[in-house]
Amino acid sequence: MVPARPGPLRANPGLTFIGDGSTVPGMADPVSQELFAAARKRMPGGVNSPVRAFGPVGGDPVFVDSASGYTLVGADGTEYVDYVGSWGPMILGHAHPDVVAAVQDAATRGTSYGAPTRGETAMAERIQGAHPHMEMVRLVSSGTEAVMGALRLARGYTGRDVVVKTVGGYHGGADYLLVKAGSGLATLGEPDSAGIPAPIAATTGTIHYNDIEGVRAIFDAQGPRIAAVILEPIAGNMGCVPADPAWLAELRRLTTEHGALLIFDEVMSCFRVAYGGAQERYGVTPDLTCLGKVVGGGLPVGAYGGPEAIMSKVAPLGPVYQAGTLSGNPLAVAAGSTTLDLLRREGTYERLEVLGDRLQTMLRDAAAKHGVPCTVQGVGAMLTCFFTDKGPVRGWPDADACDRDAFARWHGRLLENGVYWPPSQFEAAFPSLAHDDDALATTERAFDAAFAALA
Numbered sequence: 001m002v003p004a005r006p007g008p009l010r011a012n013p014g015l016t017f018i019g020d021g022s023t024v025p026g027m028a029d030p031v032s033q034e035l036f037a038a039a040r041k042r043m044p045g046g047v048n049s050p051v052r053a054f055g056p057v058g059g060d061p062v063f064v065d066s067a068s069g070y071t072l073v074g075a076d077g078t079e080y081v082d083y084v085g086s087w088g089p090m091i092l093g094h095a096h097p098d099v100v101a102a103v104q105d106a107a108t109r110g111t112s113y114g115a116p117t118r119g120e121t122a123m124a125e126r127i128q129g130a131h132p133h134m135e136m137v138r139l140v141s142s143g144t145e146a147v148m149g150a151l152r153l154a155r156g157y158t159g160r161d162v163v164v165k166t167v168g169g170y171h172g173g174a175d176y177l178l179v180k181a182g183s184g185l186a187t188l189g190e191p192d193s194a195g196i197p198a199p200i201a202a203t204t205g206t207i208h209y210n211d212i213e214g215v216r217a218i219f220d221a222q223g224p225r226i227a228a229v230i231l232e233p234i235a236g237n238m239g240c241v242p243a244d245p246a247w248l249a250e251l252r253r254l255t256t257e258h259g260a261l262l263i264f265d266e267v268m269s270c271f272r273v274a275y276g277g278a279q280e281r282y283g284v285t286p287d288l289t290c291l292g293k294v295v296g297g298g299l300p301v302g303a304y305g306g307p308e309a310i311m312s313k314v315a316p317l318g319p320v321y322q323a324g325t326l327s328g329n330p331l332a333v334a335a336g337s338t339t340l341d342l343l344r345r346e347g348t349y350e351r352l353e354v355l356g357d358r359l360q361t362m363l364r365d366a367a368a369k370h371g372v373p374c375t376v377q378g379v380g381a382m383l384t385c386f387f388t389d390k391g392p393v394r395g396w397p398d399a400d401a402c403d404r405d406a407f408a409r410w411h412g413r414l415l416e417n418g419v420y421w422p423p424s425q426f427e428a429a430f431p432s433l434a435h436d437d438d439a440l441a442t443t444e445r446a447f448d449a450a451f452a453a454l455a
């Protein structure tokens, strides 16, 4: 077993992807290995999104031929119980028949028009129904785009330049958010990727997740320059880390006091932790909300929105430009609206809550049985098993202290035992409504084998 390379220390774990492409016997099947070798010749790292390359756990990724319900079918025909769910969107399970039918039906009427459709308004109404403050919504094609649109709007609306993010928070690929903390947290940031001009990174400030003093310090230092604070109200991109209600309350208070906007990036948490997302669970209303993942039901949809007073600054109503050839695409909107309608059914979120709790309990029990120290955290149907003996993970410094090698070995054993878990310590696992008792039984056996291998 080649241990996973920890990779350079990054403020943003979404970037710890630099794999050496080495092959770990027993991890990927020979068919996937061959496919990966061919893919690496034509695409950087053989993938179109870095974490798919399995860099953080070492070894080659499993190539996927199809998926249905909770099952992912690998290129060699091996079936896995899937906890990646396309990194969040597949909350109904894969290839849900109603979603497939809606997409097929839409496709027969044309795949894109570049003109407004009834479906977009119906989708915007559903989104507003779930997030009352989103009086007006702009549909886009990814979470990254939603965040970029919301931040340009925040800057245009406030006439200020600085945005504040959390260390370990991931908000997609925008230049000014791929930023790590500068010399002090109350100062502005430095680029966390090549290709980002330092002056752009210097418009981003960073705070630690759940750190109330940090919020106060950056508002003391930069208050009049801050256009917005953006955060995941339940962090999922350093593993699952819930926010302290007191920290959120202080953010709400200080942004209002200083005339900055509070932006909730609910790309991962929307329609997952509750129909109304983390803002419903916490009872905190942001100024702008960004959506993605589940909202598109597995097709490319993102959205941002807020009160009419702010959203009316967006073009063509206002001076803040933002556009997209495929925005509000009819196939994507059909998949999204169908998914949201299915999620509205009675008992959905109760079931997801029970499922998440059962998985957390299974992890704790298996870890305890084999004497492996870990901290299991989750909210509803998103969860992470942190390989640490230091107790709760409240922010990136705690997450960063986890044992990546132990996680990588554990991950490899899960895969061998038919469970496809996110291939990084710093990602949340996503069970779906399709995960049934059979799926959980396979998962329980795999947890037992994987923790046994670490003991």
Ligand SMILES: *Cc1c(COP(=O)(O)O)cnc(C)c1O
Binding pocket: 141, 142, 143, 144, 145, 147, 170, 171, 172, 173, 232, 236, 237, 265, 266, 267, 268, 292, 293, 302
């Ligand atoms: C996934 C994610 C994004 C980026 O969304 P894409 O659709 O991958 O561009 C942004 N913010 C959060 C919180 C995410 O989890």
